[in-house]
Amino acid sequence: MYKDFKLGLCQMSVSMSKEENLSKAAELIGSAVSSGCNVVVLPECFNSPYGTKYFADYAEDISNPDSPTLSALKSIAIQHSIYIVGGSIPEKRGDKYFNTSMIFNPSGEIIGVHRKIHLYDMDVPGGIRCFESDVLSPGDQATIVETEYCKFGIGICYDIRFPEYAWTLSRDESVGILLYPGCFNMTTGPKHWELLMRARAVDNVVFVAGCSQARNTEASYVSWGHSIIVDPWGQHESIDEKEGILIKDIKFQELVNVRNSIWNRKHKRFDVYRQ
């Protein structure tokens, strides 16, 4: 059911130039592959600065196979024969916009599309103010993709705050890892990024990874960084705020061991819970 793999999180700097962002993604993925990664993850909004004022300008129609980000990631996946969880991009679909992740297999085929389900509307006085719902529409599907290593559960950033969604993804035993492209900020990042990633791993006895944009202090929205990989016991490795790649061997014996020790997955009492 599980096959070990090497995971690389590409914590990239994102500039105003989509072309530059796509080259940067290609470059970092190339480095990750040189280090042996079979699966790479990009950050939320890796081809566009994060922010509601940018989404319409950078949005692509991914029903068009020539859309620049789709075709770039497809080529990179084929070139290196790897899985790519393509962070997220602003997507235009009909007259709506979404925050959307495309997932590619080593043949360059799209094996899943996740549209961010929980839109990030937050107003922390003196901290961060953002209303994705001013521009975006929410997705309405949990996204689980099949790969040769295990099934991956996919969420985007704010989706991590919802334990029910993580369980929805990881309930199936064959889901071994939850992958969250993200872009927490300087208010919520230091307080909650690591906490939530670790909590979702321990709640569900699953690997969890969060891949962030690198910090750009000149952006209107400053990312926290600190891309992180958590094992099913809640132990984590992370990097700092600068551009870089976090690489880890995902060894499923660790997951099996913890699931054989702690049975909270089997002890749930849905007869007692309310929604």
Added chain:
Amino acid sequence: MYKDFKLGLCQMSVSMSKEENLSKAAELIGSAVSSGCNVVVLPECFNSPYGTKYFADYAEDISNPDSPTLSALKSIAIQHSIYIVGGSIPEKRGDKYFNTSMIFNPSGEIIGVHRKIHLYDMDVPGGIRCFESDVLSPGDQATIVETEYCKFGIGICYDIRFPEYAWTLSRDESVGILLYPGCFNMTTGPKHWELLMRARAVDNVVFVAGCSQARNTEASYVSWGHSIIVDPWGQHESIDEKEGILIKDIKFQELVNVRNSIWNRKHKRFDVYRQ
């Protein structure tokens, strides 16, 4: 809806003598009251050593108002005119045993009885092995009690591992704090105690407190200690492993502020989640 109060967690050493344990509880609660506490919490299994081999011997029938622990806590509540969340005790009810918390108001009336819902069955090789279900039956009710300060949601120890239960407790806006008498051990304590308490606070934007037994290295089950109070932003205060009292002013303006800033409570997508 909310009224501020001073909370005291009595992290007590538990010995083999029930009489000694009841005196110790009275003493620590007296100290907490001297410091102005209106609400005090005792640990899981505060009147008995923790362990399946002890439960039957120490169990009480709380349908009998003269049962020693019930009558002791009732007297203490009346004496100091405070709320007591009476940790937990082994309860005998008919031919079944439960891990049970009694909650008293300042008039000494029982305003709630929580029977641990998720029984702690765990087997970590080289770590901890425990099967509560060998002896205990599970409760089947979420426990929310009304007080003059706010509603309290009650869980016991392993109940904290279930985010769905914390939401079940805190879904009602008037629940301001979740109180978990607990007794994590030297395997799971250092890894998960603080993480889970903080996660439940942030997941639900609510105060969370965990009151532990103090560490007794001569017991067959060694408690981690580190009683903790977490605010709705995830910030926490805790104590070390020794006997002591953790006191904090619970100020609901903090809760209101965070609920006005982060709206994950309102953004849940039960249309997407699976059980």
